[in-house]
Amino acid sequence: MSLAIEVRYVYVVSSYMTDSHHAIKVVSLRTGLSAHVIRVWEKRYGAVVPERTGTNRRLYSEDQIERLGLLRDITRAGHSIGLVAKLRTEELRNLAAASGSNGRPARDIGGSSGRAPRLDECINAVKALDSRALERALKEAATELGSQGLLQRVIAPLAQAIGELWRDGTITAAHEHFASAVIRVFLGHAVKSFAGADGAPVLVVATPVGQLHELGALLAGATAANLGWRVVYLGASLPAAEIAGAARQSAARAVALSLVYPEDDPLLGGELARLRELMPQETILLAGGRAASAYGEALEKVGALQMKDLGHLGAILDTLRKPDRRSTK
């Protein structure tokens, strides 16, 4: 019977069974590029030339999808597609790594470097395990900055600061858990409900096995909820099968993973591969967090979109909202 399954694909791909093939729509969803753009990049620049079925449909391999993802990142960093489209994939990886890390214009650094108002207060409250003070500071920050500003200018930096303090031993894991718990609850009422509207697209948020730090996932969930997604929040350290199951059951449009620490888990690659395999094909995989870049290769391999920060996540989510639209004036 496994024979029967394989037979379905024989007419399509003659080579490896491991080299799966994907229709353009899947590629479009997974890369965030429109099918138009994918075709025109092929036609004009030969950026990616897919196989074809006997009936002329395009079929993309995982490698090609990776390549398209790299091109997406590189062009978003400012490079023109015409100049990079024909580079070898290896060079694209270098370019993506290079422009990804330092793509920031230097000019607005000085201006906005002003530390968010309540941040120090929050950090002190965490150090003191003082939930009242932490809640108060968060509340004031929320009224001052609005929920988007709260997330991006206070909670995200706070999460980062906690990570740093933890790594250098100033605070312990208990402080980190404590902060997670308070922030979790706080976000529960500060941000629009995680529940989302009826027709809203679904985002599953979690952290893979071994990744114990929850704050990043929390931030991603809150950001998505803010943008009108229905968030299925699963918390930290879940096996691939569980995440995939939740994604399947909730018909999620995307799954967001937060990777913070450790940065060198040898098992994570396998988890990611399993996740990609078990997830519905059309579900998109997103990854963010401090350690995401450390797993860049593994993430590319499974076609995951890497997010630089919360703003980037927001942009991607906006793109994913409308996977396909026709009657736009």
Added chain:
Amino acid sequence: MSLAIEVRYVYVVSSYMTDSHHAIKVVSLRTGLSAHVIRVWEKRYGAVVPERTGTNRRLYSEDQIERLGLLRDITRAGHSIGLVAKLRTEELRNLAAASGSNGRPARDIGGSSGRAPRLDECINAVKALDSRALERALKEAATELGSQGLLQRVIAPLAQAIGELWRDGTITAAHEHFASAVIRVFLGHAVKSFAGADGAPVLVVATPVGQLHELGALLAGATAANLGWRVVYLGASLPAAEIAGAARQSAARAVALSLVYPEDDPLLGGELARLRELMPQETILLAGGRAASAYGEALEKVGALQMKDLGHLGAILDTLRKPDRRSTK
């Protein structure tokens, strides 16, 4: 044939394949200089003369980008562009190091007894990963039963039911995590704040290493908060040292542990002993949850009070309230 490929690029880059070429936009982003300025520096001073494509677009090498960055720093430090524009790059480096000691601000980045009314609703919502339905059911239960009844007659049985369904495979760990997340947030506003009043006694709530299920701890925390304690909630799976540290730092009157699964962790005894040893002498250790009785012996050994259910916990907490008062203010 690899020759054929390289030839296509000869007109563009004559040297290394690693020396990528960048459009002016990328250069502008990376240096923070406007494209205008970059062009005018080229035209007037020949500061940087890029290659051109066949269609006359400028193409900058990494070296040239570095040079522009140096010029940016130097001019911002007060030198006039006309005087430094033609210096050799090496000299620029010295100048930049000398004048701009303040240059880069580095950034980096982000129920056994009578079936309670809403219980089935809750269970179904968990099965369906439907956070809206779960929240609604909990809310209705809260108004019907009050917060104490909500905890004892809905959430506690729900936690137990989830545990059973998980053990028999009806639901997965993802569902359990999902339920924890929703309930966590819900308790955050339904129950009196975890923060507690100023003079309130402090209870640290956590789950020891290896105990991944958080719901029991959550219930204990909510119950204590309801009774006017100040709760330092640390969540699941914390090492003894961390819990003890938190207890010490917050001058906790008691530490409550929730033990649910597994029931036969051989390491738990050691963790408990270490915890007892590291904790302040006068802090009392409490243990509850489905698996508490399985560890009865170890708990006896460290003098922990075992709680049979939430009502029992409440009674113990009331007893612990009065002894020993501190003059902290």
Added chain:
DNA sequence: CTGTTCATGTCAAGCTTTTGTCTAATATAT
């Protein structure tokens, strides 16, 4: 003090190139 000159950053107009999107007609898939 005043007027001139120079250095420098910015802008606009007019043209070309690049690139994403759209339409129409046709074919395939489910």
Added chain:
DNA sequence: ATATATTAGACAAAAGCTTGACATGAACAG
């Protein structure tokens, strides 16, 4: 039949290029 793909070509917005002009402020001569 309806949704999805395919091609070719058209279109328009965005980004680049060049030339020339303008604004500001500093240096300087009278």
